[in-house]
Amino acid sequence: MKQFFFAWIASCCLALSGSAQDVKILTYNVYHGERPDKPGTPNFQDIANLLIQRQPEVIALQEIDSMTLRSATIYGEKLDFISKLSRETGYRGYFGKAMDFEEGGYGEGLLVKKGSKYHTIKLPNPAGGEPRSIAWVKAELKTMEEFYFGGTHLCHEFEENRIAQLDSILSYADSLDKPVIWVGDLNFTPDSPEYQRIPSHWKEAGAMSDSTMVTYGTPENGARIDYIWYDSRKFELVEYKVLPLPFSDHYPVWAVLRMKKEEQ
Template sequence: MLALCMALVGPSAPTGALFAGAQSAPAVRDVVPNRVMTWNICNPCEVSDVDRAAEIAAAAPQVIGLQEACVRDVEWIREYLKNLHGLDYHVEYGSVLRKWGRCGGTPWNPGAFGQAILSAAPMRDPVNVEYPDGGSEDRGYMAVTTTVGDRSVRVFNTHLAQRRQETVRADQTRVLAAEVARHDRAILLGDFNAVPDSPELTGIWALATDADPQCHPSPTGTCQPTTDWQSKFDYVFLRGFVPLRHRVHPTPYSDHHPLHTDVDPT
């Protein structure tokens, strides 16, 4: 019976989750109030949500955008952040498909897959938009209004079409840029599956700057890689904010590395 239960839960179940007992909650920690983070957590991957939560807790961002996020995984990550690290986050989901192969569940009720935003402050006015053409897999963006530092800001989180689908990504960024342009203060997080000088990112660069001041949409820019294959695909784009410091933290728990930046509103 236990084996059947684990088979039905599928690959999204965190390591040890079925056997986790009651634990004493640690003292509540403070997040870094002006820190934002993006991370493609990789799915399907045989990774423990305990480890994913520990990676997030090490940076303790006020806001984090996750891509390739299964709802069940995010639920466990939130629990571990609260119960093991004393960090309490609100959550909004931007799921774009239901797929057993990605997120487990049951064949007749597969888990939801897409984006998620965790925020220490409450969020309002959430939207979830699926791109008209996702490419080889459904893709989209989500947006919420929350607080970074002491400023209200519109936060976007997206995952663009996979590599070698440049024309699809170009259409997706046109949809995204039109919405970002409506806001004087915005933070755009995500896995864009494109290096900085890719033509499909031109519209985004026209609206916002990268959290890394040395990274530009030209071959002369010095952009720190964010993936195991030494490409920069992950971004924190800022509109109405100035970057103070940033860090890419290599991790064994995903093929993308967590990227966080501290910001100051202009």
């Protein structure tokens, strides 16, 4: 009887490890920690509450200030936004600096439940303008499955820069040895040359759900420029939403992806 019981437990564990695993994802341009509709008003607690309520596995935040004079104006002291958000939410945080700004840094933020190999890659700027980067982490799910997750904010001025930055991201993503998801504020629309340039094995969650909801601005005068991209050979889409929240000039973009089972 004992042998039967332990065999049953083992079979259950194997079934669990072989089951499909869902990954909840959120990307959000947070307008450097300030409410655009209420200048000088922090949006930190609104964002922290959103993450606590939603509990995504991986989060990418754009327009992140770290110890800048601007953050001191908004919060009364220089603020390391990601470190504070990490403490408040229980996530592991990482700040990927794109450039120096007002005595501190400005760039990308990642928050994950479990991760390793955090790193930042500078992106090309052939036409000049603001420096840009992408922050990466190797994230790990409860089932011990691993994938790479990247968050970025592409150039808002020059198509030439965005194309070069895309090429850099895609080349690096295709070199990785685990499934990949990359997200962010890409500053181009679905009808742009940049969007059309992305190879077909990369799928975009909004398009796959037939969503036309804007992610920036107002429904009457906005655009869909924030995206969640995934390798369709490794993931399939379960859910996609744009969350209509007023904490920034962008909206949070949410998706659930299911990691495909490996062929035996």
